Amino acid sequence: MSTPRPTGTPVTSDAGGPVVARTRTELRTARADLTGGDVAVVMTMGALHEGHLTLIETARRKAAHVVVTIFLNPLQFGPREDLSRYPRTFDSDMEICRTAGVDLVFAPTPDVIYQDGDPGVRVSAGPLGNVLEGQARPGHFDGMLTVVAKLLHLTGADSAYFGQKDAQQLLLIRRMVRDLDFPVDVVSVPTVREADGLAMSSRNTYLTDSDREVALCLSKALRAGAAAAAEGPSAIRRAARSVLVREPLALVDYLVLVHPSTLEDVPEWYRGEALLAVAGRVGTTRLIDNLPLLVGPGGRALEVFTDVA
Numbered sequence: 001m002s003t004p005r006p007t008g009t010p011v012t013s014d015a016g017g018p019v020v021a022r023t024r025t026e027l028r029t030a031r032a033d034l035t036g037g038d039v040a041v042v043m044t045m046g047a048l049h050e051g052h053l054t055l056i057e058t059a060r061r062k063a064a065h066v067v068v069t070i071f072l073n074p075l076q077f078g079p080r081e082d083l084s085r086y087p088r089t090f091d092s093d094m095e096i097c098r099t100a101g102v103d104l105v106f107a108p109t110p111d112v113i114y115q116d117g118d119p120g121v122r123v124s125a126g127p128l129g130n131v132l133e134g135q136a137r138p139g140h141f142d143g144m145l146t147v148v149a150k151l152l153h154l155t156g157a158d159s160a161y162f163g164q165k166d167a168q169q170l171l172l173i174r175r176m177v178r179d180l181d182f183p184v185d186v187v188s189v190p191t192v193r194e195a196d197g198l199a200m201s202s203r204n205t206y207l208t209d210s211d212r213e214v215a216l217c218l219s220k221a222l223r224a225g226a227a228a229a230a231e232g233p234s235a236i237r238r239a240a241r242s243v244l245v246r247e248p249l250a251l252v253d254y255l256v257l258v259h260p261s262t263l264e265d266v267p268e269w270y271r272g273e274a275l276l277a278v279a280g281r282v283g284t285t286r287l288i289d290n291l292p293l294l295v296g297p298g299g300r301a302l303e304v305f306t307d308v309a
Helices: 024-032 050-062 090-099 140-155 167-179 202-206 209-227 233-244
Strands: 019-021 039-044 065-070 104-106 159-163 185-189 250-258 272-282 285-295
Touching: 019 024, 024 104, 024 140, 039 050, 039 140, 050 065, 050 090, 050 159, 050 185, 065 090, 065 140, 104 140, 140 167, 159 167, 167 185, 167 272, 202 209, 202 285, 209 233, 209 250, 209 272, 209 285, 233 250, 233 272, 233 285, 250 285
Parallel strands: 019 104, 039 065, 039 159, 065 104, 159 185
Antiparallel strands: 250 272, 272 285
8 A cells, every 4th residue: 555645735746747747736845945946837638649749848948947737727718619628638648758868747727726626706708709709609718717727826837838829818918927916927939839730739630530630721811821821811811712612511600811910800901921821610510720920011920920929
């Protein structure tokens, strides 16, 4: 029989892997041991894939210590979204963290994060949270910002790494950090794609083989728009839309070309950086994708925006 560990003592995984903390006390104990340099955090809902690994590896190269949070946040799921359907792959997630050299994994349950149940006070995403994804998923960004704020406080991270794939989420986190004076550097990491161009997402596991073929129209539309970037906004929208209309099995929610910091449609005369974003449903799965673009002379696709406040 094994000896019970003292309450509040984090667990060290086998084979020299990361420390695992599941409670606030365990997190404080483990976090106190991360001395001698900056601490970066990568926040996830689990079901880690190559995109998450890229975030972790980028953080690992830049920071002395890396914390990964694995928390399936119920506040981000609306009444028509099936929280129970979301993939849960903790063992394989831990293997990815181990091979990537993560120092600490914080994997709490909802009652640890929301100690009094449904929180009475939440972070509001404001007007930027009511458009695009916010219009399709009311309240989603309030729930996202609430848990990101809590995890930034709990982990005490100096920097936080997020993927460009979730462009609106990234923008809102940057705004929250700036507007509420969080002492953290938000770092954007380029979207990671499958070999066929599909943006990596935990939701890709829901796609059947035929769904996946259909889903490729989203990234193809973005590439077509990028190819027309030098010609201006109308040409970009027209080129991207022409790809989508040829795939009737993709139910497109939106295709937009917007300013990267306001999410407002850019006018025809606009020149500079813009976000080309698309969302749609393929089979039973809703997917999003985007490309940062330089519009006008020298127009092209970008990996991330140069300066989005």
